Amino acid sequence: GAGVSQSPSNKVTEKGKDVELRCDPISGHTALYWYRQRLGQGLEFLIYFQGNSAPDKSGLPSDRFSAERTGESVSTLTIQRTQQEDSAVYLCASSYSRGQGRNQPQHFGDGTRLSIL
Amino acid sequence: QKEVEQDPGPLSVPEGAIVSLNCTYSNSAFQYFMWYRQYSRKGPELLMYTYSSGNKEDGRFTAQVDKSSKYISLFIRDSQPSDSATYLCAILLSGFQKLVFGTGTRLLVSP
Numbered sequence: 253g254a255g256v257s258q259s260p261s262n263k264v265t266e267k268g269k270d271v272e273l274r275c276d277p278i279s280g281h282t283a284l285y286w287y288r289q290r291l292g293q294g295l296e297f298l299i300y301f302q303g304n305s306a307p308d309k310s311g312l313p314s315d316r317f318s319a320e321r322t323g324e325s326v327s328t329l330t331i332q333r334t335q336q337e338d339s340a341v342y343l344c345a346s347s348y349s350r351g352q353g354r355n356q357p358q359h360f361g362d363g364t365r366l367s368i369l
Numbered sequence: 370q371k372e373v374e375q376d377p378g379p380l381s382v383p384e385g386a387i388v389s390l391n392c393t394y395s396n397s398a399f400q401y402f403m404w405y406r407q408y409s410r411k412g413p414e415l416l417m418y419t420y421s422s423g424n425k426e427d428g429r430f431t432a433q434v435d436k437s438s439k440y441i442s443l444f445i446r447d448s449q450p451s452d453s454a455t456y457l458c459a460i461l462l463s464g465f466q467k468l469v470f471g472t473g474t475r476l477l478v479s480p
Contacts, residue, residue: 256412283466292377294457294470295413308466343412357403358468360412 254278256361258344264367267336273329273364277346284327285358286319289341298342301327302349334368341365370395375458375471384480388445392458392471395439399469401461402434404443406454407473413457417443448478 257276265271277284286298297311301321312318316334321327331338345358375392382388390404401420405413417432419425425432433442441460445452455473 285466285468287468287470292472294373294375294472295459295468297467297469300466302466311467357415357418359415360405362410362412365410 256344256346256359258342258361258364260364261362262365262367264369265334266369267334269334270330270332271334271366273331273342273366275327275329275344275346275361277325277327277344278359281346281348281359282324283347283349283356283358284321285345285347286327286329287343287345287360288313289343289363291340295343298329331366334366336368339366339368372396372469373458373460373471376474377472379475379477381477381479382448384448384450384478386448386478388443388448388452388476388478390443390445390456390458390474390476392441392460393439394441394460394469396462397436397439398462399439399460402432402441403459403461403468404430404432405457405459407457408454416456445476448476450478450480452476453478 259274284301287295299319300308316332319329341363343363345360347356347358373394404417407413422436429446431444455475457473458471459468
């Protein structure tokens, strides 16, 4: 079946501009995650959505970052007033949750490569 | 101290060699352990997933977890050039959803 889909695959923008990144999770996956991967570094957790629960925003690095999710489908990550340190690969993952804190493996998209000039 | 430590490599081996990739972690409460493979310009691909100490085997891959030492390993037997990629360990606390990743080890398998 279809995997996690992210768009655009690449984005180049000028410092100070806003950007919006999109993620389509695997159908039936109720949990959705955003991570950031800087060059030469591991993935950093940004935000987590689970059904209709309030999202876990504990990883968002500043108030310039925000994310939304429509029901259990598409999510968008928005970065306002971009800075050069925002340059990274932004990865989305989804998983099937059985509730009660049971963790299921997360499956990743190929990411959006964001470059801030 | 980072929550998860992983040697970035690169690790270069000849085709057919046995590869050992390792991570250490600091929080003894971690319960779920994963290995992901990431090819250049692609997202991480789940290879192995386990939540207990001991070994788990899948084809040429064996994941080993030693909770007493807070040490996890991935072994690749009969390594192939197509195994050349970055291997990421990832760890999870039960009931939480935030994966904590190592920095990844770059593996190069030469023909």
